[in-house]
Amino acid sequence: QWTTSSIVDEQVARIREQIGDGKAICGLSGGVDSAVAAALVQKAIGDRLTCVFVDHGLLRAGERAQVERDYVAATGIKLVTVDARERFLTALAGVTDPEQKRKIIGREFIRVFEQAERDLKAEGDYRFLVQGTLYPDVVESGGGAGAANIKSHHNVGGLPDDLQFELVEPLRALFKDEVRRVGTELGLPETIVQRQPFPGPGLGIRIIGEVTQERLDTLRQADAIAREELTLAGLDRSIWQCPVVLLADVRSVGVQGDGRTYGHPVVLRPVSSEDAMTADWTRLPYEVLERISTRITNEVAEVNRVVLDVTSKPPGTIEWE
Numbered sequence: 136q137w138t139t140s141s142i143v144d145e146q147v148a149r150i151r152e153q154i155g156d157g158k159a160i161c162g163l164s165g166g167v168d169s170a171v172a173a174a175l176v177q178k179a180i181g182d183r184l185t186c187v188f189v190d191h192g193l194l195r196a197g198e199r200a201q202v203e204r205d206y207v208a209a210t211g212i213k214l215v216t217v218d219a220r221e222r223f224l225t226a227l228a229g230v231t232d233p234e235q236k237r238k239i240i241g242r243e244f245i246r247v248f249e250q251a252e253r254d255l256k257a258e259g260d261y262r263f264l265v266q267g268t269l270y271p272d273v274v275e276s277g278g279g280a281g282a283a284n285i286k287s288h289h290n291v292g293g294l295p296d297d298l299q300f301e302l303v304e305p306l307r308a309l310f311k312d313e314v315r316r317v318g319t320e321l322g323l324p325e326t327i328v329q330r331q332p333f334p335g336p337g338l339g340i341r342i343i344g345e346v347t348q349e350r351l352d353t354l355r356q357a358d359a360i361a362r363e364e365l366t367l368a369g370l371d372r373s374i375w376q377c378p379v380v381l382l383a384d385v386r387s388v389g390v391q392g393d394g395r396t397y398g399h400p401v402v403l404r405p406v407s408s409e410d411a412m413t414a415d416w417t418r419l420p421y422e423v424l425e426r427i428s429t430r431i432t433n434e435v436a437e438v439n440r441v442v443l444d445v446t447s448k449p450p451g452t453i454e455w456e
């Protein structure tokens with residue numbers, strides 16, 4: 136029978152065996168998975184691990200500051216932040232197909248890690264790349280036994296063919312609840328361990344249509360309002376996550392003040408789940424939905440309609456792309 140501490144011991148031993156006296160880079164996203172993967176590797180190889188936080192411009196409000204502040208404070212980890220906003224926006228220009236977006240984002244992440252590896256050359260040879268890949272990421276990307284490719288998670292099916300790094304993926308056999316327990320066992324704070332999932336491709340796969348700076352700004356504002364109201368209502372721990380999706384290519388007629396508007400809808404996608412393999416839509420209280428809707432349509436200029444997604448998984452997936 137596996138206990139959390141035996142998972143930690145076994146993974147630390149495996150990581151030491153794999154990396155030997157080498158050095159590793161770990162992409163840190165701010166989420167639970169990469170945070171726990173990094174903490175495990177840090178326990179195994181100490182300061183021969185350098186974390187890289189990629190600001191790809193597809194982040195939610197406040198995320199970069201949170202990683203730079205909270206995670207470093209909790210772990211004392213060595214962190215390099217790369218501003219890659221321009222790079223991702225250029226690579227995504229004109230792209231609307233979900234799988235293509237995912238592959239481009241997966242590839243650009245690796246290109247940024249390769250650049251970081253070159254920049255760190257003076258300190259040694261960073262041959263290993265740590266990723267917080269979970270079992271469900273592998274299954275959905277078509278890697279599990281008999282599994283279909285549902286979507287290419289950026290860290291699995293989205294990896295480029297010419298990958299030079301050797302991957303270190305200590306969470307590859309685990310589900311999210313197990314990862315959270317490992318994080319707690321490693322002493323990570325609640326604010327990190329209990330964070331709701333947020334996908335590596337970020338807001339890029341929550342804009343249905345082309346990703347542009349303007350659309351990102353719009354979605355970021357709407358998302359921040361939804362998150363704030365859900366937190367105020369004390370619902371963070373009872374929902375798995377609540378993606379906010381911008382239907383950038385859809386417009387509808389509205390009326391605000393005494394004028395006609397012709398804006399975009401956003402979709403609220405609150406879900407409850409155990410492991411993200413299946414999910415149910417969360418019956419949020421009407422008052423909370425009302426506050427989110429009123430605030431988004433009042434405060435976000437381009438949005439004049441808020442709709443609620445009442446689809447389970449299956450048949451819907453959690454993210455729209």
Ligand code: XMP
Nearest residue numbers: 287288289332333334335336411452453454
């Ligand atoms: P879906 O949309 O497949 O999502 O039902 C299942 C869970 O995985 C998250 N997700 C991702 N996480 N990289 C990630 O790190 C990805 O490419 C990715 N795609 C989806 C999603 O937010 C949900 O929690």
